[in-house]
Amino acid sequence: MHKHQPPRTRAARALAPLAAIALLAGCSFIPSHERPAAPVPQAYAQPGSEMPTTAKAAADIDWKEYFTDPRLQTLLGIALENNRDLRVAMLNVEQARAQFQIQRANQYPTVNAIASGTRQPKTSGDGYSNLYQAGVGISAWEMDFFGRIAALKEQALAQYLATAEARKSAQISLVAAVASGWLTLMADEELLDISRRTLQTREESVKLTRLRLEHGVSSELDSHQAESLAQAARATYAQQLRQRQLDENALALLLGQSLPDAVRASLPSSRLADAAPMQPLPPGLPSDLLERRPDIRQAEQMLIGANANIGAARAAFFPRIALTAQVGSVSSELSGLFKSGSWAFSLAPQLALPIFDAGRNQAGLEAAQAGRQIAVAQYEKSIQVAFREVSDALAGQATLQQQSEAQRAQVQADSKRLQLSDLRYRNGVASYLDLLDAQRSLFATEQALVLTRLQQLQNQVTLYKVLGGGWTEATAATRS
Known part of the structure; x- marks a missing residue:
């Protein structure tokens, strides 16, 4: 039944969670002075x-x-x-x-330039494989919803x-x-x-x-x-x-x-x-x-x-949401970095909700x-x-x-x-x-x-x- 909905309706449903997050982002628990x-x-x-x-x-x-x-x-x-x-x-x-x-x-998020090279044994046990990465990334940026x-x-x-x-x-x-x-x-x-x-x-x-x-x-x-x-x-x-x-x-x-x-x-x-x-x-x-x-x-x-x-x-007392993201080039050869088809990205949001802290937050x-x-x-x-x-x-x-x-x-x-x-x-x-x-x-x-x-x-x-x-x-x- 959903496939017959107009594009605007589907877009509105997709944006609804984002709107809720935007409302939460304006939340403040500071007592009025x-x-x-x-x-x-x-x-x-x-x-x-x-x-x-x-x-x-x-x-x-x-x-x-x-x-x-x-x-x-x-x-x-x-x-x-x-x-x-x-x-x-x-x-x-x-x-x-x-x-x-x-x-x-x-x-605000901290954006860092990232470059790394890894050499490790192949899973087959025959020789070694190389992995080179270069790009930019955001590390554990806390999205301050609360x-x-x-x-x-x-x-x-x-x-x-x-x-x-x-x-x-x-x-x-x-x-x-x-x-x-x-x-x-x-x-x-x-x-x-x-x-x-x-x-x-x-x-x-x-x-x-x-x-x-x-x-x-x-x-x-x-x-x-x-x-x-x-x-x-x-x-x-x-x-x-x-x-x-x-x-x-x-x-x-x-x-x-x-x-x-x-x-x-x-x-x-x-x-x-x-x-x-x-x-x-x-x-x-x-x-x-x-x-x-x-x-x-x-x-x-x-x-x-x-x-x-x-x-x-x-x-x-409320959840903390952190975001780690990276975009750049990945290649098994150093000369292959930044070539067509080597681009990749990763996005890793993380939510931490306090359940038991022995009364620390209280x-x-x-x-x-x-x-x-x-x-x-x-x-x-x-x-x-x-x-x-x-x-x-x-x-x-x-x-x-x-x-x-x-x-x-x-x-x-x-x-x-x-x-x-x-x-x-x-x-x-x-x-x-x-x-x-x-x-x-x-x-x-x-x-x-x-x-x-x-x-x-x-x-x-x-x-x-x-x-x-x-x-x-x-x-x-x-x-x-």
Whole structure:
């Protein structure tokens, strides 16, 4: 009855299995990605008293616009070129891109040129026979009907994108670390200057008390107290010299080389109070961090990759169909290759259906599902960490200015107190202990003011970093 069917009907019946296979080829077991809800409040608890609402977002401000000190810009340029951690992060991106290309290539057959020659005894046992082959072939190409290879490709793509985000995060951290290190060196120079002046004053006080002791105006106790205070200042100065060198070494490691001579020569005259101002930054909303922070985008890509792993683990329960094929010339004589009538081909499809694997596929699926739950938790934690970092920076911005102003007033008061105490001591109205106490108090408050100024400036650097500043598309285009 079939032989009377029209040709179109017979062709349709022949193509039906192919159509079914084509439909299966579009099958995917990857769960749909849904971004988890951000486990943080809708707004920051302390937005700050001087927060601009129309200013440019930190993630849209190039580091050259935010850090306007030419010396710091020079250091940042050097670090972005030479820092080894950033170089490793960039190479990790290249490695992840290559891995993705390898995984993507698995979707396509690999065609190889094949040539072989075989010499073996004849079945009759009389002499030997030769067999020569030449052609092209496909070896065990898996036809991805159930999306296993496609899912692995998606996982490799997500890994590549996550690595690219990690590279951006590394640059943001590097920019902030170099800026903070530069400010620390400026503070070190200012502290050294305070200690140097204090040591000089106390050495003069030692000379004065010895002279007064020789003339019987002061006691030996006053002389020893002055000497003790001078030695304490000398010890502090030595400690700060050591710390300054350690801080310069740390900055040199970030730069990947030593500080330029011109930059180092300008440090002794640097003061934090004269540091180039940084523009105010709007904090925005916590939800903005999802798009602004590379580390959060990295965690989300890892979550997408974990979803793809589930798809690959599900596809492992279904048959795998592999195809091996070869076409070329076969001849018993080498000279007969490629002659008319020597052409041949072979086609060997293979289907493997899991029947018993001792629970391997089920365990693989469970591991992939657990991996996704881990990725969800890591993604949520990255949001919580980002929220806390921004909140901490905003809290510091709201209070450090007030602390700095109060300590500046305290320095002025202690400086006046020292002048009056010295005058009273020289006129015999006050004891030397009052003068020593005034000297110690002024030294401590001057140092505290420098450290608070440093903390205030570093807090501005931190706010820029935690809001996603330090990397822009324009900068990436320029560097590439």
